[in-house]
Amino acid sequence: MTTTAHDTPRQTPPAGHATPGAQSFPLKKVLLWVAIIAVVLFSLGPVLWQWLTSIKTNDAITELPVVYFPAPNQYTLQHYIELFTRERFGAYIFNSAFVAITSTLLCLAIGSPAAYALARLRLPGEQFILAAVLIVTLFPYILLFLGLLEIVRVTGLANNYLALIIPYTAINLPLTILVMRSFFQQLPRDLEDSAKVDGYNTVQMLTQIVLPMTLPALVTTGILAFIFAWNEYIFALTFMTRENLKTIPVAAAQLGGTTLFDVPFGPLAAATIVGTLPLILLVLFFQRKIVQGLTSGAVKG
């Protein structure tokens, strides 16, 4: 599973230069572009629709037939303002960001040394540990929440950031270990031998030679860990019951469930956008790294 995505374009004839005699060429091109547009619409459609909803006035939202592109007088930022005034979305964003960033850093700090040990230090039982780590990535969180709930109750960690930070660190550890290990194994061995001869001990070598060299890999892994932590739902739903400690996914989901008859479509849509925006930005800037991380070490839905 060490294939990384190469982005080198395949050698195909340049666009717009149909060779004479190749009758099927334009048709193929048209089909390809239809397919590409379909992919784009499919992937963006629901998000775009949420966005359009979020900037429409309530009247425009409930107008029939459906208003796709609001008229100039149907635009509003009211829904966003409501999220931050009537709801506590400022706090939710902070909670999500704090928990996700802390657990990501913790995960890298704990996972990279473990990955290094498994990549280079020739521990007995290494294969067994790796297999266990790999299998663990397959466990749905629902299998864990009952036991964790007990731990949280016994330790009194409910409504404490640690109740999320520790599980989030754990759920991202297998991925971190597998991705970082595959990066460590790609490092030239001579470098570490040279460092040994220079007098670096294992820990110094890890912190001063190996980790600085694998900074891009740490970023890749960190982004993935952040995404998983930001998106987690069931632990956040269960362990954080106090209103001001909720994370964005839980808060957004509960926004829709509060009143049955007067569903706040506008704020809901706005909450969707607020909750997904950080991830959209991450994907925009780090698409390559995300793909590389997902394909290089481990895979996770």
Next chain:
Amino acid sequence: MAKLELRHLNKTYSPKIVPVKDLSLAVEDGEFLTFVGPSGCGKSTTLRMIAGLEQPTKGEVRIGDRNVNAKAPGDRNIAMVFQSYALYPHMTVHDNIASGLKLQKVPSNEIRHRVAETGHILGLEELMDRKPAKLSGGQRQRVALARALVRRPDVFLLDEPLSNLDALLREQVRAELKQIFDAQSTPVVYVTHDQTEAMTLSTKVAVLNNGYLQQLDAPHEIYNKPANQFVAGFIGSPQMNLLTLKCQSNNAILGDYRIPIPGGFAPPPEIVLGIRPEHVRLARPDERQTIQGQVFLVENLGMSYLLSVRVKGAENVTVRALLSADQRWNNEDLTLALPLESIHWFNAQNGDRLPTTHEEARLDQGIPVKR
């Protein structure tokens, strides 16, 4: 500066994979020892055992008369140059060179001084703030060398340091290496598969094959008195002619010709005759030991021609001769001289050198040889 000694070194990965079988030798201060041999002969493994990167299965590595088997590489006070140079890509040239000293807690002004001094010797002053990615191959090689020199180690270890350079640069750096290490009075252990490097750089050459030391000697001895058939064939280019011949009384039979075997040992039924192509020459009319043959291949090496000759009366025996480019010969048949003093004799069974009378005395003190 300290003596390096290997005692009965053995590395066994599995019963079938034993890269180093039994190796003992010593390298004194100021000596430049080169391990040379075909790939898989155990030379790199030996170097890595000296460095502490591999642990010997049996035997001892001793530096300055102390067993260092249990010491980590960093505690052995050795410096090593790697084939890939192994520069830390995230550090500047200066930090690369200084890294070992920093770990030894050398005071920072002394580090600055020593790095500057070493940088000066190797002409790296202008490059100190660059990262390795911004250096050429030759420059990287120098940085790697500087990183070793600045340590002032007890032993220098170099693992094929020239093989990543292109041919032109290699010769230049080889000459520089010679000058630099001539100025050091520290044991140097150098690993290469390139016999030119071995011959030009070393004070002593250790030829390894199959996990055993074949010969340990000064370069000219290795060339002039190869201890066995393997060394004879491995050192020297073009390769030495090695002909397995039948013996009759005190002569070896080469086609229609008889070549007298010198005294000093009882002639066996079969013997290996070795003669370097560069020692085979066109016969002058008055020459005693000549053979006639037919040229079937001429290879132009520039300054000389390498002729492959089928010896008269022995259709399957080929003798190769290196003739200088200005010599002329009859294109088909020619008469070659095999000077007796240039002929090496080897035991056909075990490949060992058979001492001729005049060198017998000296070979007695040679080291035991196995293969």
Next chain:
Amino acid sequence: MTTTTDPIRAREQRTGWLLLAPAALILLAIYAYPIGRAFVLSFFTENLGTGLEPVFSGVDNYVRMALDGRFWLSIWNSTIFTVVSLILELILGMAFALILDQAFRGRGIVRTIAILPWALPTAIIALAWRWIFNDQYGVWNDMLVNWFHILENPVNWLGNPTWAMICVIAADVWKTTSFVSILLLAGLQSISQDLYEAHSIDGATPWQSFRQITLPLLMPQILIASLFRFAQAFGIFDLPQVMTGGGPGGATEMVSLYIYATVMNYLDFGYGAALVVITFLVLVAVVALSTFFLSKVRNATGVQ
């Protein structure tokens, strides 16, 4: 692997265990303990009837489960959801991967857009889909009624048991097709173009090439993607919980929702634990089977 007397190596290994220890401890605490605990608790009754104190009850929980129609329905729902969404995701993911593997202008941006759904929070995305399938103002109804004229009147998609399941599956397919396509695309890119050229010189059509080169060489990626998708889909919680809450009338109640309700709503911890154990065992069995096939396929294709 044998323990060694080599002191350098021994020190290195000691450091190795120390480096591994924090990660191992956290993984044991968060993964091993809850699973192990569930096994133990599944033999106890711990609910409001016992005053939330565990009372040993042998296999009572399992017997109850065998007779529990709601449990079997939830298993059935999870199975339907998993199988259908997995098949659709594989087909669609393969199509996406093939498209994204073509050379065209703006490919980088299209690839970025194509991974977007995977990166977004499922719980929030469930809200978006709930809005799309809204019976009154939903855009899906509007498109079918006013654009394509397929429907006369709007349909209450999430209010109909069959349609609700289909809608949840549709949302899941939207969310995770991109994940499958990322994996398959990486696999596609590792197949040498020479193979296709050689094959087409032999006179093969693109479809033949796809069948005879792409599919077999992609089999490891397909299986890995299936394995991960299976595990995630079988345990899916956030999507149905937010989108339908398991309704209407339990039509989309997955086994995970049932576990959650058992524990959190009915405070029946012992029975919840037994449900966890069974779900875990189902997962382990399927994973073991598929890794077995995976290794067979790897051996057969020689692809790592």
